[in-house]
Amino acid sequence: MPPLPPDMAAIAVRQPGGPEMIELVRLPVPQPDAGQVLIRVRAAGLNRGDMVQRQGHYPPPPGAPQTMGLEVAGEVAALGPGVTGWAIGDPVCALVAGGGYAEYCLAYAGHVLAVPPGLDMVAAAAAPETIMTVWTNVFDACALQPGETLLVHGGASGIGTMAIHMARALGSPVYVTAGSPGKCAACLEVGATAAIDHRAQDFVAELMRLTGGRGVDVILDMVGGDYIQRNMAAAAHRGRIVSIAFLEGVSTSVNFLPMMLKRLTLTGSTLRGRAVAEKTAITDTVRARIWPLVAAGTIRPIVDRTYPLAEAAAAHAYMEAGQHVGKIVLTT
Numbered sequence: 001m002p003p004l005p006p007d008m009a010a011i012a013v014r015q016p017g018g019p020e021m022i023e024l025v026r027l028p029v030p031q032p033d034a035g036q037v038l039i040r041v042r043a044a045g046l047n048r049g050d051m052v053q054r055q056g057h058y059p060p061p062p063g064a065p066q067t068m069g070l071e072v073a074g075e076v077a078a079l080g081p082g083v084t085g086w087a088i089g090d091p092v093c094a095l096v097a098g099g100g101y102a103e104y105c106l107a108y109a110g111h112v113l114a115v116p117p118g119l120d121m122v123a124a125a126a127a128p129e130t131i132m133t134v135w136t137n138v139f140d141a142c143a144l145q146p147g148e149t150l151l152v153h154g155g156a157s158g159i160g161t162m163a164i165h166m167a168r169a170l171g172s173p174v175y176v177t178a179g180s181p182g183k184c185a186a187c188l189e190v191g192a193t194a195a196i197d198h199r200a201q202d203f204v205a206e207l208m209r210l211t212g213g214r215g216v217d218v219i220l221d222m223v224g225g226d227y228i229q230r231n232m233a234a235a236a237h238r239g240r241i242v243s244i245a246f247l248e249g250v251s252t253s254v255n256f257l258p259m260m261l262k263r264l265t266l267t268g269s270t271l272r273g274r275a276v277a278e279k280t281a282i283t284d285t286v287r288a289r290i291w292p293l294v295a296a297g298t299i300r301p302i303v304d305r306t307y308p309l310a311e312a313a314a315a316h317a318y319m320e321a322g323q324h325v326g327k328i329v330l331t332t
């Protein structure tokens with residue numbers, strides 16, 4: 001590993017607004033504190049939350065860099081005091097609370113995963129945020145069991161495609177909704193049991209038909225709005241519904257009777273703002289339970305397209321156009 005340069009290319013946002021506010025700047029290379037590693041970033045995953053941050057509505061949690069970017073892959077470039085288990089040059093990927101859109105990025109050592117042979121840096125950068133989000137919501141909070149059914153809204157999203165792979169790998173049939181016949185076909189190719197074009201069909205009626213009137217055990221929702229009521233209709237007895245975003249709105253009028261009659265559980269979570277120790281615990285579980293399946297190729301991030309770091313504005317515009325299937329990744 002060559003000596004560290006004093007500064008690096010990074011992406012900044014001139015002022016809150018559209019992708020045109022994105023600019024390439026030079027920033028000092030950050031220095032790792034105790035418990036942190038510095039990663040020479042080769043690839044950084046885009047996430048929908050980055051769009052919201054760019055618009056000024058999703059500020060980084062206290063202590064996190066202003067630079068966007070929640071997941072990276074690259075090589076360990078420096079170790080902070082007290083870090084064990086990692087060596088300079090190790091190929092790694094990591095969940096970070098910010099700073100990914102840059103040539104160098106800090107990560108807590110406990111949030112780092114070794115990149116297995118056969119997983120390229122682009123795919124590795126697309127893994128941490130999606131895998132940890134799906135794990136903590138679908139498998140931890142909602143306790144999806146092998147043989148139980150999962151419904152994923154936004155099935156063609158980065159999160160959705162990963163949820164399909166993880167649920168299938170762990171033994172659950174996965175139903176998805178997506179916004180076009182092309183996206184539905186892509187979800188089936190990724191491994192969905194059935195895909196419902198929500199613009200053409202009522203997903204509740206279609207799911208009831210597909211499940212013989214039983215409904216689904218777990219629902220991963222990023223839509224909100226009137227889906228909150230409709231999810232309760234689509235859930236099976238003792239179903240669990242987890243909200244990870246509200247793309248169609250946080251407010252709606254809800255009849256809660258189905259929750260009581262079906263003994264449903266409604267929950268939700270965010271990942272970014274959680275305590276370091278909590279994210280370390282999630283990383284440890286993912287390392288033990290999911291990472292062997294990633295190494296075996298059973299679970300793989302689906303990558304739609306890559307852009308050079310300098311073209312981050314184009315990458316944001318592409319994500320906002322909403323035609324992608326899987327992840328969009330920046331390369332440095």
Ligand SMILES: NC(=O)c1ccc[n+]([C@@H]2O[C@H](COP(=O)([O-])OP(=O)(O)OC[C@H]3O[C@@H](n4cnc5c(N)ncnc54)[C@H](OP(=O)(O)O)[C@@H]3O)[C@@H](O)[C@H]2O)c1
Binds near residue numbers: 046155178246248326
């Ligand atoms: N809570 C957490 O911890 C957490 C962590 C990671 C991600 N998330 C959230 O999970 C969601 C997926 O993230 P991602 O990075 O995978 O995003 P993405 O690839 O951009 O996918 C967003 C998906 O949402 C669907 N969608 C439905 N209504 C929409 C609307 N009004 N505007 C835009 N898209 C809409 C789109 O599917 P169709 O057009 O096919 O319906 C699209 O596939 C995001 O909302 C993100 O903020 C939450």
